[in-house]
Amino acid sequence: MKRFHFVVLVSALLASACSHAPSATRPGASGGAEFRQPEGASGLIAQPGWHGQKFAVATAHPLASEAGLEILQAGGSAVDAAIAVQMVLTLVEPQSSGIGGGAFLLHHDGRETVVFDGRETAPAAVNETLFIEDGKPMSFREAVVGGRAVGVPGTVRMLEMAHGAYGKLPWARLFEPAIELAEDGFPISLRLYRLLKADRHLRKDPKAGPYFYERDGEPRAVGTLLRNAELANVLRRIAAEGSRALYEGDIAQAVVDRVHDHPDNPGLLSMADMAAYQAKRRQPLCTDYAPRGMRQARSYRICGVPPPSSGAIAIDQILGILNDTEARFLRFDNPLWMHYYTEAARLAFADRARYVADPDFVAAPAGSWQSLISPSYLAERARLIGPQSMRVAPPGTPSPPTTHYSSMPEQMEYGTSHISVVDAWGNALAMTSTIEDAFGARQMVRGFLLNNELTDFAFSPTDSSGAPIANRVQPGKRPRSSMSPTLVFDNDSGQLVMSGGSPGGAMIIHYTAKLLYATLNWGLTPQQAIDLPNFGSLNGPTLLEDQRFSPAFVDALRSRGHEVKELDLSSGLQAIRKGKDGYTGGADPRREGRVMGE
Template identity: 60%
Template sequence: MRPFLSLITLALLTACATQAPVSHWRYTIPEQPESASGYTEKPGWAITRQAVAAANPLATDAGHQILRAGGSALDAAIAVQLVLGLVEPQSSGIGGGAFLLHFDGQRVQAFDGRETAPAGAHSDQFLNTDGKPLPFDDAVLSGQSVGVPGAVRMLEAAHRQHGALPWAQLFAPAITLAEQGFKVSPRLHTLLQADPHLRKDTLAARFFYTPQGQAWPVGHVLRNPEYAHVLRRIAAEGSRALHEGPVAQAIVARTAQAPRPGSLNLQDLRDYQPRERKALCFDHVARARAYRLCGFPPPSSGHIAIGQILGLLSHTTAQGPELVDGLPSPDWLHRYTEASRLAFADRAQYVADPDFVSAPGGDWRSLLAPDYLQQRSQLIGGQAMKVAPAGQPAASPSAFAPMPTQPEYGTSHISVVDAQGRAVAMTTTIEAAFGSRRMVTTDPARPGGFLLNNELTDFSLAPADAQGRPVANRVEPGKRPRSSMSPTLVFDQATGQLVLTAGSPGGAIIIHFTGKVLVGTLHWGLNVQQAVNLPNFANLGGPVLLESQRWPGSTVQALQARGHEVRQSDMTSGLQAIERTPTGWFGAADPRREGVVRGD
């Protein structure tokens, strides 16, 4: 089926914004898969020239069509994001934010589209009248949880530098699918049916559910004309259409509604600016080969934590093979867990928005210094340490209190490589599933819209400890909440050649999902799909977390014998990764979600 949308017309709408040539490509809606949800084995995809890996087949296909039309890796990522906001609204969208790593063949750039706290935000806004933190769900389902969206304005800034096709042309797949409809996927149906809060929002209930309050069934064709309307405005006017005018007014109106109205206003939206930060890179040796691992600096904690874990492990001694019967051994899991405890202790103590909080010793790389990690590794013994203390990198004591543990959710990840050698790793989010459960529309008579984030609950709900010491990651006006998103690009240190682009959703466990793929590929010699398929494991400073029904009882017993508390649960990673091979590229999509890889 051919779309009714004329891409040439769309491109002309933004001719003043870009000098890129207009392509004669026309977006075609692909056949939509109807596979069951759950764990679906995926073989990995061998590709020669260019590839897109994303969490939904429609989104992957949109990026693939953009590449074939002459678009850059960045162009493809934008098209993917816009479709994900339609077909995977629980995870990301134009009402949220993103971290984007871009490689142009020579240098790595870090584009920060993280949401910010409104100017009227204050550090105790998530406290009850008794001075104690709100229950987490109460904080999420409030107008006060909504941060100023940043994804669209960040993507626009990146497109000015690295776009090959006109900005408007990248909106064609999402607009076409929104107008003509897409089939509700098993995962979207399952999450809609299970969510206890989304039905409370009148607009969302009318759009996502039947009149009887049931989630639309798998295969139901869902149209979102309001989303198409908003995208048409952004395609024609740029990010200003989201940050000013009727759409901005609708965003402000939704955040101002009960319960717990937020302070976000039109000036907050107008003033939002993305940041271009210096990518955080460190060297790492695996199997006698030196790599350069590049990721996102604060306000993300992800790459620092991954670097600390890998560095700490390099200073420990294995007691036998690290893989046994294709699974990480209990000894390796013990050492990994202890390294994670130490990394998460530093994360809680130090990491926050660098525009508000200084790095230890003035440099975030102090947390990755080999001498510091060697010293910290001495705390790893044969038994679980239970509680890990924060260290003092650069011999610099902290005046902050450690942030208490609280939930983190959400996100989606996109990996792209193009035929010109450019690459993207972008992790994108509205935080919890379906964000703050507040749907935005500029016209209530027009069905659909988009969801707002609850990103401010990534700040510490408690601004200080019992002694009155402030938490580094507390709410402050204009501040960006700490994140765990870990988009990662790996390079051969000797040649500078790109080796891997990877990342995952999963809240704080993103760190471990991404770390698993790095260890699996770089240290254990697995292909990237095999590494993605490995059973998940994590530690956030407390119990060892293992993916349910994926580990033998002997592993659990061995960890318990070392003093670990072990909990097993669903750990639904959504890894998307592409690695270089002698003949081109090999892409991987997580069997726990609906993603696929497409390429040429």
């Protein structure tokens, strides 16, 4: 397996990438800060990206992309390819997603755009105090390992629903690449090895430990072939029997038993919960976006997933707020642009925390989620941005609030993956799937890992005043998500422009917003946008990718009152863009992703 060398963007690329964004004319708007090369990097090289004519698939692992390509070449649809990709990812990227987790899939068939919701649900036996012990909320690390946080997995049932609507090849055919790899083995990558070495809990699991680790507790070496006969058998059953093979019978019983039998942190999942799970078909959340400040304006339609995902709302808010500020005239290498962006992010995350949750349990403000992204509301929010950082922004009031936000810290995680596909008929999808934290609940059953998705709920049901929190735990509820699979269309022609998304916990919102802003506002290719340094705010400190910003850039932000933290912001962006001469793709060099096609 070819290993990607991490690269950074050259200064010249930054200049050419922002050629559509003229410098601001106001005093103090000039940049002057450059991005620095990470220590140990061999040189400053720009990723060239991928180009093709007929179809394309972008995933987080080369073997998964190969499986998607095989299906597309065999006459499969975008949904067919995504199913094959997800089954392979269950095997080769077990830290990130799989049949033990959940997903959102956004699909366009040339006429309509639809959302398939495969988000996990809370068991019927839970209550609002699931994560309260001795009168206090548990820490994330106390809650994550074991059965307590395992939700009903939704990915397989959701993919079956999508296949019924848009599949072309037989369901069983789509499992063949993953079954073959599971039986023959796949080589451990450097990324998987490093995550296995860093994890303190997975080696203790009676199934996962012997599979991933040597007897001395060290991970199996890079390049070691891992074979997974148990997973091959499960996939063969699902291929033959459909999703009921996972949700009923002995496989479901094995999942339930494992959740209940954890010695330190058992959960409440039942066979009835498994059998009752239903994926949902939803309407996408779409908004018009016409970047201002460009020399050649163009109008787009950006479509994403509505609640229980918060991604589309937060991204639309950030882009809309920036459009009402001086940021529209600024380049990326200007610290003032970053000031505007992170202030917009604080405003968006304040609203996200207060209002967004499962719509079957929590009503949208003013009766519609569109109230949070209306132009008048975003213009009002933009006026709160001043020359100094707010540090913590207040939520807005599109209607009198009935719920309050949680103070639970957002998590940086690795347990998510993104897939973008365009097929030979022009059908396009963006799908983000997850088991939440890296390696999920650290419980392996029949060769696959279980999710810890319930930790995406607020751990406390009420705030300090006793008011209920929108994203509190409730039976059957879907936890709020940050997953942001996105499709972009040209508003004039209605044609597809781009499919994209990323893993990364709450930072998914910022990684995806970076992709959209850099391609739509500055004219970057998907790969150029992906290669840019990462950044954001979760309504607290300003977060910058470690070793990617110069001291002068950081000091400029601190002079505006920002508390800056430089972190390892490991995105996993995947994107495919349609142009006049075919498709251009991009995969994140921070992970193992690959774009393939013809």
